[in-house]
Amino acid sequence: MGEVTLKQIAEELGISVTTVSKALKNYADVSPKTKTAVINLANKLNYQPNSFAVNLRTKESKTIGLIIPEIVHHFFSNVVNAIIEKAEKKGYLVIILQSNESEELEKKQIDLLLSKRVDGILMSLSNNTKNLDHLKKVIEHNVPLVLFDKISKLLDCSKVVIDDKSAGYDATEHLIKSGCKKIAHFRGPLNPQGSIDRFLGYKKALEDYNLKFDSSIVFTCEKVSFNEGYKFAKKIHTEHKDVDGIFAITDLVGIGAVAYFNEVGVKIPKQIGIIGFSNWFMASVISPSLSTIDQPGFEMGKKSLKLLLKEIKATKKGNQIQHQTVVLPTKVIKRNSTAF
Amino acid sequence: MGEVTLKQIAEELGISVTTVSKALKNYADVSPKTKTAVINLANKLNYQPNSFAVNLRTKESKTIGLIIPEIVHHFFSNVVNAIIEKAEKKGYLVIILQSNESEELEKKQIDLLLSKRVDGILMSLSNNTKNLDHLKKVIEHNVPLVLFDKISKLLDCSKVVIDDKSAGYDATEHLIKSGCKKIAHFRGPLNPQGSIDRFLGYKKALEDYNLKFDSSIVFTCEKVSFNEGYKFAKKIHTEHKDVDGIFAITDLVGIGAVAYFNEVGVKIPKQIGIIGFSNWFMASVISPSLSTIDQPGFEMGKKSLKLLLKEIKATKKGNQIQHQTVVLPTKVIKRNSTAF
DNA sequence: AGTAAAATCGAAATCGTTTTCGGTAAAATC
DNA sequence: GATTTTACCGAAAACGATTTCGATTTTACT
Structure with a gap:
């Protein structure tokens, strides 16, 4: 019942463990005869190398760590989807941890992954x-690290954004x-760079098109939720009747706004245009369907993993690694919540 | 730059590796003096036990494997959420793999996890x-296995459903x-037990309430998609005008149906009532909001993990394990797509 | 036949930790 | 003072695979 080891194969064949190991790894100094004998017996016994021993010897686990703020999230689950699929094809397994937007948890999880000696870490920063x-x-530990989506410019590592x-x-x-003519913005939290940048883009567009920027119609979503979208839409509807457009930090917030306006009978996009961000599946099936910005989650996961594997390989060889920052394209998805 | 080992601590303190190891594990036969000396130095050097070596010695990895059909899925991502969170708290890490509904991939992934020597496996079967x-x-390998949601009755292991x-x-x-009075069913694929059972429940309810079962208004969704819901709704609308209720195998299918009827101006729930299954978040934000059956993903993940950890512990002790099947309660969520 | 080259094998060290089992020294007992 | 107990420590053997390096055998070549 115990697992098959090299030793067992060696004994059964009357040869040394060394030769068995070499035969299985197709070394040149093993005769074809013993090679086939070893391979046949290994197959017959269904030999599987003990990965604990292999890890210890080779000092690599063929495992990478992935930390994301939350997994129940259309964008992130798409990223995860790409990462675990591609990783498997390259012979890597993925350990997933979620920080729940907590810096403290994030710290612990990094320590955990480091102590498990993963070959590399992929991560999207918590908002906090x-x-x-x-x-x-x-x-410093020389463990390759690639940041994606929620990154920090202060960190010297590769990034995908x-x-x-x-x-x-x-x-x-x-x-x-x-x-x-008068566009409100339901922005994200104040800390994350992405939220800041989207706000800056909003402001710049207003300037370029000679629309007055008005900070009283910029609302901050702390949790980036449906309810906040709903709440701020109500605020717009009651206190800023002249607003005729909303740019929401996320589809979820946008959908909250759509729900409110549907409820009170404000016509979208006739009376007010709404655009979200991320292109969740959900955005395409509500009515009216929500215009949005497509954020390529799958691509981002794929690219991040590719970069990480490259750095793992370089580190193993002792080569100096060249960090790079990849910027992925987004595009406007026009649907029925904006009257183009 | 190299990692700190017991050996280094031992040399620096002029004692043996054995004593260092024992001191850190708080053995009784180490004097308080050397104990504190070791602990202090270990902390100072930020010693982290090499988990590869620990794994090899203890024959356990403190890692479990999780295989699901797909991760970009509200129900499954909720299950995953529960599992990785609870596992972390219990000192276990989770390796996630997705089978993409392919039996072949599933096979490979099982082999992978087995070769990585995970301490246990959690899994939901592919439809195929x-x-x-x-x-x-x-x-047979004596690796604890717990099946959830998509299970097989033919397997002798614990299950959560x-x-x-x-x-x-x-x-x-x-x-x-x-x-x-006339209720159609958009059922799931023919193979999975869950899909069969829901159909059986549908049939039983019709019988109990003296409604005629009519196989011509039972449609099979192969991929359980939005498009299928849309397509079959159209079929109902054109070929079965007298149908006034639809039970959809999943919210996604239900939402497809809602979208179609919204488009053609059929009033929900006045002209037709619709109920979905799973209680995705999405179901609560479309209009009309979709009535559904709440399927407790988080609870299921939590319970499955708990069972698995219990079996892992028992296996380690060499105890005989008692498999059990846990049935989690569901409940009807009444919303605006049914006129109760 | 004698030597050089090639082919084939295995002993042993190593990775870092854990744990058993003896051994020595100090303290307690008679 | 002799003996037993207790406290403390370390050598060594695992765990299973990998790899270096030397040894032996066989073949090839003068």
Whole structure:
């Protein structure tokens, strides 16, 4: 019942463990005869190398760590989808952890992954992460690290992102071109760079098209939720009747706004245009369907993994690694919540 | 730069590796003096035990494997959410793999996890899995296995499920009680037990309420998609005008139907009542909001993990394990797509 | 036949930790 | 003072695979 080991094969064949090992790894100094004998017996016994022993010897686990803020999230689950699929094809397994937007948990999880000696770490920062010491530790330990989506510019590692500012610009421009004259913004939390950049893009577009920026119609979503979208839509409807366009930080927020306006009978997009962000599946099936910015989650996961594997390989060879930042394109998805 | 080992600590302190190891594990036969000396130095050097070596010695990896059909899926991502969160708290890490509904991939992934020597496996079967040899192999290898949601009754292991038949009954009954007289069913694929049971529950409810079962208004969704819901709704609308209720195998299918009827101006729930299954978030935000059956994903993940950890512990002790099947309750969520 | 080259094998060290089992020294007991 | 107990420590053997390096055998070549 115990697992088959090299030793057992060696004994059964009357040869040494060394030769068995070499035969299985197709070394040149093993005769074809013994080679086939070993291979046949190994197959017959269904030999599987003990990966604990292999890990110890080779000092690599063929495992990578992945930390994301939350998994029940259309964008992130798409990223995860790409990563685990591609990783498996390259012979890597993925350990997934979620930080739940907590810096403290993030710290612990980094320590966990480091102690498990994963070959590399892929990660999207929590919104509340301010101190970056735990990430610097990863870099100091010489463990390859690739950040995606929620990144920090202060970290010296490879990154995969979208251009949030230009995406925010595009979203706002789309509303303007579809006839909106006074555009509100339901922005994200104040800390994350992505949220800041989308806001900056929004502002820039207003400037370029000579629309007055008005901070009283910029609302901050702390949790980026349906309810906040609903709540701020109500605020717009009661206190800012002249607003005729909304750029929401996320589809979920946008859908909250759509739900409110549907409820009170405000016509979308006739009376008010709405655009979201991310292109969740959900956005395509509500009515009216929500215009949005497509954020390529699958591509991002794929690219991040590719970069990480490259760095793992380089590190193993002892080569100096060249960090790079990849910017993935986004595009405007026009649907029925904007009247283009 | 190299990692700190017991040996280094031992040398620096002029004692043996054995004593260092024992000191850190708080053995009784180490004097308090050397104990504190070791602990202090270990902390100072930030010693982390090499988990490869620990794994090899203890023959356990403190890692479990999780295989699901797909991760970009509200129900499954909720299950995953629960599992990785609870596992982390219990000192276990989770390796996630997705079978993409392919039996072949599932086989490979089981082999992978087995070769990585995970301490246990959690899994939801692919819809296309017919041969169960790979799962029997897991059991033969004495690796604890817990199946959830998509299970097979032929496998001798613990299981966590919902009562699909009674849930299907409840859904259908709810339509009947809200006034529907002719109820169609958009069922799932023919193979998976869950899909069969929901259909059986549907049939039973019709019988109990003296409604005629009519196989011409039972449609089979192969991929359980939005498009299928849309397509079959159209079919109902054009070929079965007298149908006034639909029980959809999943919210996604239900939402497809809602979208179609919205488009052609059929009033929900006045002209037709619709109920879905799973209680995706999406179902609550479309209009009209979709009545559904709540399928407790988080609970299921939590319970499955708990069972698995219990079996892992028992196996380690060499105890005989008592397999059990847990049935989690579902409930009807009444919303605006049914006129109760 | 004698030597050089090639082919084939295995002993042993190593990875870092855990744990058993003896051994020595100090303290307690008679 | 002799003996037993207790406290403390370390050598060594695992765990299973990999790899270096030397040894032996066989073949090839003068």
